[in-house]
Amino acid sequence: MTRTYDAVIVGSGINSLAAGALLAREGWGVCVLERNDWLGGAIRTAEITEPGYLHEVFSSWHPLWVGGAAHARLADDLAARGLEYLNTELPTGTLFPDGEAAFLLRSADANAAELDRLEPGDGVSWRRTLDEFFPNADLAFGVLGTELWSGAGARLAARAYRRLGRTGLLEFGGEILQTARGWLTETFSSERAHGLIAPWVLHTGLGPDDTASGYMARVIAVAIQEGGMPVPRGGGIRLVEALGGVIHDAGGVLETGRDVDEILTLQGRATGVRTDDGEIVEARRAVLANVTPNQLYGRLLPHTDTRTAEAAARFRYGRCDMQIHYALWEPPRWDGDERLGGTALVHLTPGLDGVSRAVNEATRGLLPAEATIVVGQPLTMDPSRAPEGAGLLWIQLQELPWVVRGDAAGELETSGEWTEALREAYADRVQARISRHIPNLESSIRQRVVLSPADLFAANINFTDGDPYAGALQLDQNLLWRPFPGRAGHRTTVDRLWHIGASTHPGPGLGGGSGTMVADALLRPPLATRVRSRLGL
Numbered sequence: 001m002t003r004t005y006d007a008v009i010v011g012s013g014i015n016s017l018a019a020g021a022l023l024a025r026e027g028w029g030v031c032v033l034e035r036n037d038w039l040g041g042a043i044r045t046a047e048i049t050e051p052g053y054l055h056e057v058f059s060s061w062h063p064l065w066v067g068g069a070a071h072a073r074l075a076d077d078l079a080a081r082g083l084e085y086l087n088t089e090l091p092t093g094t095l096f097p098d099g100e101a102a103f104l105l106r107s108a109d110a111n112a113a114e115l116d117r118l119e120p121g122d123g124v125s126w127r128r129t130l131d132e133f134f135p136n137a138d139l140a141f142g143v144l145g146t147e148l149w150s151g152a153g154a155r156l157a158a159r160a161y162r163r164l165g166r167t168g169l170l171e172f173g174g175e176i177l178q179t180a181r182g183w184l185t186e187t188f189s190s191e192r193a194h195g196l197i198a199p200w201v202l203h204t205g206l207g208p209d210d211t212a213s214g215y216m217a218r219v220i221a222v223a224i225q226e227g228g229m230p231v232p233r234g235g236g237i238r239l240v241e242a243l244g245g246v247i248h249d250a251g252g253v254l255e256t257g258r259d260v261d262e263i264l265t266l267q268g269r270a271t272g273v274r275t276d277d278g279e280i281v282e283a284r285r286a287v288l289a290n291v292t293p294n295q296l297y298g299r300l301l302p303h304t305d306t307r308t309a310e311a312a313a314r315f316r317y318g319r320c321d322m323q324i325h326y327a328l329w330e331p332p333r334w335d336g337d338e339r340l341g342g343t344a345l346v347h348l349t350p351g352l353d354g355v356s357r358a359v360n361e362a363t364r365g366l367l368p369a370e371a372t373i374v375v376g377q378p379l380t381m382d383p384s385r386a387p388e389g390a391g392l393l394w395i396q397l398q399e400l401p402w403v404v405r406g407d408a409a410g411e412l413e414t415s416g417e418w419t420e421a422l423r424e425a426y427a428d429r430v431q432a433r434i435s436r437h438i439p440n441l442e443s444s445i446r447q448r449v450v451l452s453p454a455d456l457f458a459a460n461i462n463f464t465d466g467d468p469y470a471g472a473l474q475l476d477q478n479l480l481w482r483p484f485p486g487r488a489g490h491r492t493t494v495d496r497l498w499h500i501g502a503s504t505h506p507g508p509g510l511g512g513g514s515g516t517m518v519a520d521a522l523l524r525p526p527l528a529t530r531v532r533s534r535l536g537l
């Protein structure tokens with residue numbers, strides 16, 4: 001017998017779960033179909049090294065979720081299902097090769113003092129940045145939280161125009177396009193300040209010389225000051241379980257091991273999906289697909305028009321990622337600034353130019369000579385994730401090529417592909433650099449697990465070609481143009497079929513933004529009802 005739900009959701013990433021939970025709360029029957037054997041996509045908490053060590057295999061830090069619209073609406077439902085967030089006064093810092101460090105802290109005063117310590121006067125520059133940012137924060141965050149090609153997008157633009165005027169709106173637009181290098185060097189004198197903030201643009205899929213990276217850097221720096229670096233007690237799996245619980249308790253289902261093969265249509269409307277084992281699951285009101293454009297228009301919709309199919313096939317993927325997970329016998333003992341041991345996320349880099357160079361090398365197919373190393377320390381907030389007295393590190397490298405043409409340091413043999421030997425050799429190089437600052441690292445390693453770009457792609461079909469952010473984020477594939485210019489937004493070529501996930505606006509991250517926007521669109525009363533209610537009829 002064919003099963004029928006109000007909404008069928010392909011894939012179980014954060015955007016699927018956010019959309020599913022928001023719809024379920026309003027009485028929709030939701031079916032989530034996931035091809036992997038776990039729910040959550042890039043959220044996966046597992047003991048992948050040793051028993052008792054709970055690793056965030058992929059994503060780890062939840063400021064985007066906690067600061068996002070879905071969380072604002074679902075927080076009570078999730079808390080009722082056991083989800084609890086932990087936070088810190090030491091969210092992030094950068095450690096430079098000479099052992100000096102700089103930190104981004106939790107208040108304007110603390111950050112002004114820290115920046116003044118680096119270079120007198122930079123504290124005032126930070127305060128000026130905040131004074132300029134906050135009055136228009138709703139616009140800055142609004143760009144990332146609004147369906148731009150819609151009435152809501154037009155209303156956001158109208159609000160900006162009314163408030164800022166023509167010239168002010170142009171200035172605001174110009175600020176959005178600025179590079180991180182441009183903003184950082186014109187704002188702060190200290191190169192340490194540049195190196196403190198520049199690595200954060202990597203987490204948005206950009207490099208510091210990319211258009212709009214200055215806007216992203218500012219939004220992130222303010223968001224970290226205001227929101228810290230929250231993580232769920234017990235790991236991201238708790239968020240997945242709580243969101244799944246909302247869907248389940250409203251009568252919905254979430255199934256793993258279900259690869260959707262085709263989205264079924266009738267007269268231009270989505271009617272359901274077929275899984276690879278031949279089951280048809282019908283959708284009364286909507287199908288949401290959390291996939292890349294290539295999969296959507298190249299696999300799931302076999303009858304797509306040629307123009308759209310070709311445009312989707314041209315969708316570009318960005319730089320690759322590597323993750324290194326350590327189970328340690330004892331906590332890492334950092335040399336230098338004593339705050340390093342308590343900081344959730346430390347970047348190791350020579351600074352702005354160092355990030356720029358590593359990005360450029362990766363873009364040209366090279367293993368960077370001096371990559372930006374992200375050292376994540378989840379135990380600083382949640383000691384329950386490792387045995388008492390032990391250590392655990394989450395390492396991320398976001399400047400890697402998919403086809404490895406060579407090594408910028410001229411040390412490692414490369415064949416083009418990500419072999420196991422290359423993966424381990426590159427991780428050894430990274431480990432040696434970290435060890436210079438954590439002298440007890442190598443002696444305390446109990447187990448190390450490395451995931452290369454090839455391993456990431458094998459783990460999640462959306463991390464195509466090892467890109468953790470499901471599509472390059474240069475301006476022609478970002479904001480107004482994501483996923484791609486001919487099909488920006490979340491509507492598709494098929495009525496009742498919606499495209500969500502990191503490949504769509506507002507891009508990657510745990511905010512659940514695309515799922516929330518689509519759920520809002522689906523829950524909005526029909527136009528006629530809205531007009532009647534406005535007219536008081």
Ligand SMILES: Cc1cc2nc3c(=O)[nH]c(=O)nc-3n(C[C@H](O)[C@H](O)[C@H](O)COP(=O)(O)OP(=O)(O)OC[C@H]3O[C@@H](n4cnc5c(N)ncnc54)[C@H](O)[C@@H]3O)c2cc1C
Pocket residue numbers: 010011012013014015016033034035036040041042043057058059060061062063064065258259260261290291295321323460461462463467468469470500501502503507508509510511
């Ligand atoms: C290593 C790594 C670290 C990251 N760290 C952070 C972080 O700390 N903080 C942060 O905010 N962001 C982080 N990100 C980014 C963020 O995690 C992702 O952008 C986000 O989780 C993606 O969510 P999504 O909804 O797009 O779907 P995904 O998480 O990509 O999930 C999509 C799911 O759909 C499934 N699927 C695809 N096709 C089909 C099909 N045909 N049938 C059935 N199922 C299908 C896939 O198997 C997958 O499980 C990180 C990403 C990676 C990869």
